[in-house]
Amino acid sequence: MKKNKRILIGKIGLDGHDNGIRIVSKWLADAGFEVIYLGLYNTPEGMVKAVLQENADLIGCSFLGGEHLFYCRKLLRLLRQNSLEDKKLIVGGVVPPDDVKALKDMGVSAIFTPGTMRDTIIRKVNELIAA
Amino acid sequence: MKISDKVQYDRYLKGEKLPHFRTLSGIEMKEFYQRDDKQNDEPPPGVHPFTRGIYKDMYRGRLWTRRQQSGFGSPLESNRLIHFLLNKGMTGLNIDFDIPTKLGLDPDHPLAEGDVGLVGTSVATLEDMETLFHGIPLDKVSTTLIVNPPYSAIIMAMYLLVAKKQGVDASGLIGTIMNCAITQLVGPTYQSGTHFFPLDPAIKIACDVMEYCINHSPKWNIININPRNIRESGVNAIQEIAYAFCLASEYIRRLLARGMEIDRFAPRMAFFASVHIDFLEEIAKLRAMRRIWARLMKDTFGAKDPRSCMCRIAVQTSSLPMTAQQPLNNIVRAAIQTLAAILGGSQSVHTTSYDEGYALPTEEAQVLAIRTQQVIAYEAGVCRTADPFGGSYVIEKLTDEIEECVLNLMEVIEKKGGFLECFKSQWIENQINEARYEYAHQLETGEQIQVGVNMEREEDEEVKINIFRQASDMQEKRIHYIREYKESRNKGQAKQTLENLYHQVKHHPNSNFFQAILEAVGQQATLGEISDTLREAYDFKVHYI
Structure with a gap:
C-alpha cells in the first residue's frame, strides 16, 4: 500500500487566527494527505524539530498579522542549516501582493491568499510533492 | 473559470435565481410575511425588554459613537494616528494592543520579536501608556481598551495612573475595558485561551478588575463580552449570541458570589457584536439580543434596575465577507453591514476597512470607513426615528425565530454545565470547527455566493490597492526601548x-x-x-x- 504523503502544518509566532489553517488542514486531510496539525504558537525552531521527527514531505504555515516575512525568512534559514532545503514550504493567509513576490524570492514554494479555492490548493500541493 | 456562452445565454432566458432562501444561520425564509407572523406588539423603544432599542429616542437623542479600532507600532505612532482620526470625525477611541501585549510578553521576550507592534500598538510600560494618550482628555473622550485578563489588570492600572497624572479622577473615566478571558484574543478557541496563562486565574483576575472598577470608576464599563470574535471564528448568528450570553452568565455568577448586587455591576457590562452581510438576519439578531438579555437579567438574575436590562451593543462589521479579490467591492459590503448595525440599534460602530484582506488599514481606508458612517447618519435618513424596521413582518418574525434558536442553544449549553465547562471540554472548539468547515463548504459549492470569489471571479486579477506599511525599524526600536x-x-x-x-x-x-x-x-x-x-x-x- 502506498504511504500517504505527510504535511506538517502549524501557525508560527503569536497570532492565533486559525480559521483558514484549520479549513485548509481539513481539505488536505480529506484529499488523502496525512496532515500533522501542530496548532498555534510554534517557533521556527519547533517547526524544524517537528519536520525532522515526523519526516514530513511538505510544510505549511499561515499568517494574518504581517509577521510572514520575519518568520518565513527564519524558518527557511533554519531548514537550510539543518540540510532540509528539500522540504518545501507553503504559506497561506493575509499577504500583500508585494510580499507574495518577496516570499517567493525567499524560497517559499506557494502562497495562498484569502479566497483561494480548495482545488487550486490541492492541485498545487500535489504538484509540489510530485516534483 | 470562464462561464461558457451557452450557460450565459441560458441564464438570460431563465432569469437569475438565488441558490436558496436560507439565512446565514440556516433559517428558511418564507415567500412573504404578513400580519399573523407576529403574535404580539412590541413595547416601544426604551421600554423593557428593549427589543426596539435601549433608548426611547435612539439616534435622535445622540448618534452612535464612531469608534474605529486603531493602534500599530510604537505608542507614539499610535498617538499620532488617534489624533488624526479624531480630527477626521472619529468620536471615540478603540485602542488595540499588539499580540505580545495581549499575551503579557515584553517586546524583548524571545517569542515576541516577530510580532511586536504588528496588529496593534506595543505597550509594556507606564511611560508607553502616557505616550499613547498624550493630549487626549480621558474624562471627555471615551476609550475602549482591547485587552484580555490577566493583562487587562495591568493595562487598566496604567490607564488609571495616566488619568491621575492628567488630573482626572478615577470616578470621571468613561470607556470600556474588554477584559474577557475567553473571547478577546481570537474568539473562544481553546489553545488561544490557555497557552499563555491558566484559564481560571485569568477569569478570577478579570473579576478583580471588574470589582475594582465598580468601586472606583462608576462610569467605566467593566467587561465587554466579545460575540464579534466568537462569530469571526466561523460560527453563525445564533451561536454567536448564545455563546456570548452563556459566557456573560459565568462572569455574573462569579461577581454575585463575591457578594455584589446584580444592579451594581450589570449596567456596566456590554457587548461587542459582529454584523455579517446577511442584512435582515443581522438587524433581527441585534433586536433579539436586547430582548434575550433583558429577560435574562430580570427573570434569571433578578435585576430591578432597568439599566441592568439594557443590552448595550458595540459593533464591528464582520471581516468574513471581506474579500481579497476585487477589494473595492468591500466598500459596498461594509456600507450594507454598517447600515444593518444602525437599523439594529447599536451604540457604537467600527466599519471594517476595504483593505482588510491585505493588511492593517491605510489612513485613507480608515477615513473612508468614518465617512461611510457619516453618510448613513446624515444623508440616508435612517436616524430620524427609532427602530425604523419595527413592525416589519419579516423583521419581527426573524427576531422571534432567532430568539427561540438562541434560547434553545443556551439551554443546551447550561445543561452541559455552562459555557466554561463546554469550553474546557472543547465542545465549543468542536462546534466552531464544524461551523468553519460548513461555511467553507458552502463557499466551495456556491451555496453561499461571494462576488469576486465564487462568482464573477477574475483569474489573474491584478489588484491595485494601497497597502499599509510599518516602519522597517519599528520592532528593533521597541526591543531597544524596553531594554x-x-x-x-x-x-x-x-x-x-x-x-x-x-x-x-x-x-x-x-x-x-x-x-x-x-x-x-x-x-x-x-x-x-x-x-x-x-x-x-x-x-x-x-x-x-
Missing part, C-alpha cells in the same frame, strides 16, 4: 512591588490583586514582569521550543 527602560528605572522599588504581588497571589489567592498590580505599575514594573510574576505564583510556565 533601556529596564536598566534606567529604580529597580529596587519595582522588584519589591513584584515580590509583594507574588506573595499575595501565593498566600491570599482569593483576595483582590488589583491594588498590588496598580502599585507594581506605579513603580515602573513592566507588563511582562508583572505577567511573569503572576505566572510564577500560579506555577505556570509558557511552553515553547
Whole structure:
C-alpha cells in the first residue's frame, strides 16, 4: 500500500487566527494527505524539530498579522542549516501582493491568499510533492 | 473559470435565481410575511425588554459613537494616528494592543520579536501608556481598551495612573475595558485561551478588575463580552449570541458570589457584536439580543434596575465577507453591514476597512470607513426615528425565530454545565470547527455566493490597492526601548512591588490583586514582569521550543 504523503502544518509566532489553517488542514486531510496539525504558537525552531521527527514531505504555515516575512525568512534559514532545503514550504493567509513576490524570492514554494479555492490548493500541493 | 456562452445565454432566458432562501444561520425564509407572523406588539423603544432599542429616542437623542479600532507600532505612532482620526470625525477611541501585549510578553521576550507592534500598538510600560494618550482628555473622550485578563489588570492600572497624572479622577473615566478571558484574543478557541496563562486565574483576575472598577470608576464599563470574535471564528448568528450570553452568565455568577448586587455591576457590562452581510438576519439578531438579555437579567438574575436590562451593543462589521479579490467591492459590503448595525440599534460602530484582506488599514481606508458612517447618519435618513424596521413582518418574525434558536442553544449549553465547562471540554472548539468547515463548504459549492470569489471571479486579477506599511525599524526600536527602560528605572522599588504581588497571589489567592498590580505599575514594573510574576505564583510556565 502506498504511504500517504505527510504535511506538517502549524501557525508560527503569536497570532492565533486559525480559521483558514484549520479549513485548509481539513481539505488536505480529506484529499488523502496525512496532515500533522501542530496548532498555534510554534517557533521556527519547533517547526524544524517537528519536520525532522515526523519526516514530513511538505510544510505549511499561515499568517494574518504581517509577521510572514520575519518568520518565513527564519524558518527557511533554519531548514537550510539543518540540510532540509528539500522540504518545501507553503504559506497561506493575509499577504500583500508585494510580499507574495518577496516570499517567493525567499524560497517559499506557494502562497495562498484569502479566497483561494480548495482545488487550486490541492492541485498545487500535489504538484509540489510530485516534483 | 470562464462561464461558457451557452450557460450565459441560458441564464438570460431563465432569469437569475438565488441558490436558496436560507439565512446565514440556516433559517428558511418564507415567500412573504404578513400580519399573523407576529403574535404580539412590541413595547416601544426604551421600554423593557428593549427589543426596539435601549433608548426611547435612539439616534435622535445622540448618534452612535464612531469608534474605529486603531493602534500599530510604537505608542507614539499610535498617538499620532488617534489624533488624526479624531480630527477626521472619529468620536471615540478603540485602542488595540499588539499580540505580545495581549499575551503579557515584553517586546524583548524571545517569542515576541516577530510580532511586536504588528496588529496593534506595543505597550509594556507606564511611560508607553502616557505616550499613547498624550493630549487626549480621558474624562471627555471615551476609550475602549482591547485587552484580555490577566493583562487587562495591568493595562487598566496604567490607564488609571495616566488619568491621575492628567488630573482626572478615577470616578470621571468613561470607556470600556474588554477584559474577557475567553473571547478577546481570537474568539473562544481553546489553545488561544490557555497557552499563555491558566484559564481560571485569568477569569478570577478579570473579576478583580471588574470589582475594582465598580468601586472606583462608576462610569467605566467593566467587561465587554466579545460575540464579534466568537462569530469571526466561523460560527453563525445564533451561536454567536448564545455563546456570548452563556459566557456573560459565568462572569455574573462569579461577581454575585463575591457578594455584589446584580444592579451594581450589570449596567456596566456590554457587548461587542459582529454584523455579517446577511442584512435582515443581522438587524433581527441585534433586536433579539436586547430582548434575550433583558429577560435574562430580570427573570434569571433578578435585576430591578432597568439599566441592568439594557443590552448595550458595540459593533464591528464582520471581516468574513471581506474579500481579497476585487477589494473595492468591500466598500459596498461594509456600507450594507454598517447600515444593518444602525437599523439594529447599536451604540457604537467600527466599519471594517476595504483593505482588510491585505493588511492593517491605510489612513485613507480608515477615513473612508468614518465617512461611510457619516453618510448613513446624515444623508440616508435612517436616524430620524427609532427602530425604523419595527413592525416589519419579516423583521419581527426573524427576531422571534432567532430568539427561540438562541434560547434553545443556551439551554443546551447550561445543561452541559455552562459555557466554561463546554469550553474546557472543547465542545465549543468542536462546534466552531464544524461551523468553519460548513461555511467553507458552502463557499466551495456556491451555496453561499461571494462576488469576486465564487462568482464573477477574475483569474489573474491584478489588484491595485494601497497597502499599509510599518516602519522597517519599528520592532528593533521597541526591543531597544524596553531594554533601556529596564536598566534606567529604580529597580529596587519595582522588584519589591513584584515580590509583594507574588506573595499575595501565593498566600491570599482569593483576595483582590488589583491594588498590588496598580502599585507594581506605579513603580515602573513592566507588563511582562508583572505577567511573569503572576505566572510564577500560579506555577505556570509558557511552553515553547
